[in-house]
Amino acid sequence: MTPFMMRVAELVGAEGEPDLTPMPQTRISRRIATSTGADRQVAIRSLAEQLVCEANAVLSASDDHLTLSDETLPHELAFSVGYRGRAARVSTTFEDGTAYGRLVGDGFESELPVELESADALPDLLVRLLVESGLPHHPVPVL
Secondary structure (H helix, E strand, O other): OOOHHHHHHHHHHHHOOOOOOOOOOOOOOOOEEHHHHHHHHHHHHHHHHHHHHHHHHHOOOOOOEEEEEEEEOEEEEEEEEEOOOEEEEEEEEEOEEEEEEEOOOOOOOOOOOOHHHHHHHHHHHHHHHHHHHOOOOOOOOOO
16 A cells, blocks of 8 residues: 555544644745646646545445546646545646646635645645545555
8 A cells, every 4th residue: 555545544444533634735826937837737637646546445435436527728727636525626827928826625715826835735635625525434454
């Protein structure tokens, strides 16, 4: 099992409600070069796919599973990860030679627009989504 799979397995196998996990590291959204923004979005999206698959492998067949949905709009790349009716959306908008990242979703409200600090913040984002959505609890077989 990967470290992320073990983290999810610990949460699923825990008795009672787990402590709220830390918020993912974010920063105030800022305009950056288009190429940097595109590279960043692709790196975060690629890791999201891997982590969603890992988490879903830990959840039993009768559990709800994480979903991953891509959006490709004329000037924006975005994806959403959902679980039990809640979702987090990570996007990058491109305009006038700049890129602008944004994180929005249930439990991730902010007065100022924010984006993930880096792809390293993604595991905390997914775990927080799972915990806040009511993760099921049952024994997890070692894979």
